[in-house]
Amino acid sequence: MSETTEAAVATPAAPTSPDARPPEAARPAWRRRLALLGFGNVGAVYVWLAIIVVFSIWAPDTFPTWGTVQTVLNQNAIPGFIALSLVVPLSARVFDLSVGNAMGLCSALVAWLLVERHVGIAGAIAITLLGGVAIGLVNATIVVVLRIDSFIGTLATGALMASGVTLLTDEQAIIGPQLSGSFAKIATSNVGGIATPVFVMFAVAIAVWVLLRYTVTGRRLYATGFNEEGAVLAGIPTRRLRFASLIVSGVVAGIAGVILTSQVGSGTPDIGPAYLLDAYAAVFLGATQLGGRFNAWGTVIAVLLVGTGKNGLAVVGAPLWAESMFSGVVLLAALALTNVERARDVRAWRSARRRRATAQ
């Protein structure tokens, strides 16, 4: 008995599962690669291309230009930052609803430091980024140490940050010569019309992408988000990861705040929260792309998709209400299409189509 047992176990071709369906590996490689370009995987890219085509036909002289590319990229760097700052916490199922206010606070802080306290540029930026870390620490303490649900906890800390903005700005925009000149150059210096913040945003996107896709930490963040109890029992330091994820979003919000002030040229009150909902919309739309979890490139694609559409509407002189309606419709359409396709069990659908095709 023991001899047969050993043989059975030692053979690499141990009895395989009865679950074995037609082997994935048998599909030719080009076909698998083609599936990566399928609607279910990168549907938003097709929607994006459609938007570009529509506006190019609608406004052939003004829309398909290098200027449009510059504008879309430059205007969406900050929404991109805010959206990207959410990807890491959301992967671990932590909702940070304070990022808008966090960015607003950091924006006001850097302006206040420069104008009111006459701190040098490097010092002001460093202190503001530390402020971002501090914001993350507060959020993380509330959510992870005190175990308050992130959804409500960060809503509360967001309110605290809003009061901090009022404290610094006194409801007045902070303006001063310190905000123009070399500080303004941070946001306005450019390479071929593409401003520095765009490159910084792509750098952040790459960092988030590598973290989530190619590191053990990234895998553990997803595991924490998918099944926290399982992750704990698998020895994953879930609390530490959720703590760190909120620090990440605080720091990215800090970067966004500095760039925002540099771009606008003033420390404006009430500027942050407006970014929050669009950022969540982009992250969730992005999560339907490229494999169905929160990820960096899906988020960037979503931000640029909505940004392109809004820019197109402005170019063709659409009425003011069209902009918000466009964001809402695109989001709903993209989410619905992705869901419909998933629900249908992609493969059932394809094989049925193939059968129909051969029958005809």
Place this chain on the structure above:
Amino acid sequence: MPTTGTVASQPQRHSALRLAGVSKTFPGVVALRDVALDVAAGSVHALLGHNGCGKSTLVKLLAGVHHPDPGARAWIDGQELTLGSGEAAAALGLRFVHQDLGIVPELGAADNVGLALGYRRTRLGTIAWRRQTARVRELLARFGVAVDLDRPLAAATPVERTAVAIVRAVAGAEPGRGLLVLDEPTAAFARREVQQLFGLIRDVSATGTAVLLISHRLDEVLEIADRATVMRNGRIVGGGTLRDVTLPQLARWITGEPEREADEVAAAAAQPVAPAGARSARCALRVRGLEGLYLRGVDVSVGAGEIVGVAGLLGSGREELPYAVAGAAGAGVGGAWELDGRPVERIELRELQRRGLAFAPADRARESVFHDFTVRENATLAALSGARRHGLVTPPREGRLARGIVAGVGVGAETLGRSIATLSGGNQQKVVLGRWLAAQPGVLVLAEPTAGVDVGARHQLYELIAARAREGLGVLVASSDVQDLVSLCSRVLVLRDGVVARALEGEEIEERAIVAAMEGVE
């Protein structure tokens, strides 16, 4: 006994459920082929077969989760049912208790029953809590279950959760009609609780409601079921009355293997796959004076290459012990740990894992499988650090690691890219086992390693574990399934009231002795 004269030749009760020509094709796979089934009213009918044989698909068709291929017909109590609609099935009296129970873990028993059966209301329309609680308590008492009605079921034991789900389904059924489908109800049960469940199943069938029982535990099937139907590769391949059928015969129905091999499978259940007494001088794990919620000073030691079992009824500490040993039971656990002969200061799961202890918890769906991860990601989770190059995990390296892991536990590499939710329970468990073996532990702690795993896969799991033990791995197995312990262990600790009531070794390890020690009737 109600008889109908519809069948001319012999008096027979009417069919509670009849199926004819039921097929189901998924892309690339025929899950069911022309299935016909007849379950007599008031009978207990077992549906048997290996994982992936089509049982689950059949249950999902009945529940309306899947639509059958055209041509399928079904009748409940003689009334035709259109398969593929959950509401129609419920209206005709089909009731289900699925393996995942379908309860709301955040709510207590009172609400879980109330949500399914409705609440007692006052004249104002608000819930009459006193009457509601009294009713739920009365329903649960029929099952001999005394749970705190308001405590969230998430905090209850698997048995209590199952009990509430079953009582809820049964209480909603009209007596004398319909069919109750129980999918692996005893998977997480200890012997005594199985008996409680059987008592209830007998009550139900006595009212005339039929019970369709899906189970991997053949001895239980023989005990409770009147008839069985066996499936293999999506077909009905046999079945009949279970009167005068023996365990080896039943096993042979399922495996469909020639007699000699089938005997081996049956014999394997009685024969330990690990050589008894294979104790080495080196101690992989030793815990002295283990204390916890239930445990009151238990000494556990596992030598390198030894497989030690832990048995015990619910509340004996058997459920708690693997968690406590692995440092996963939370606060209030005390004792002195030694791993590989060296004392461990900090008793935390992560510290113990770092020192070479691996732990596969009891509730696979909740505690160890990540349903949103692929098979590959589930397999590599514990050993992923080893697939790094310059700090990054590269897909080819992870792929190699994952292929090695699944090949080692007998799961096909073609499954790697799929969600783990597409695998059967047995294969999920193999992947989990592979995950922990890949971490190269010195000692492996398993809780309920074969819950929801079929006969064939169960034996493969035994052999995998035994093979690694022969290479020097120390294994601690806590299981409510005595078969696990008899098949695997060279030493079994039987817990009662939080202490080791008896330690069995070698030849002493057989089912009756373990059960007797558990129950304290020696």
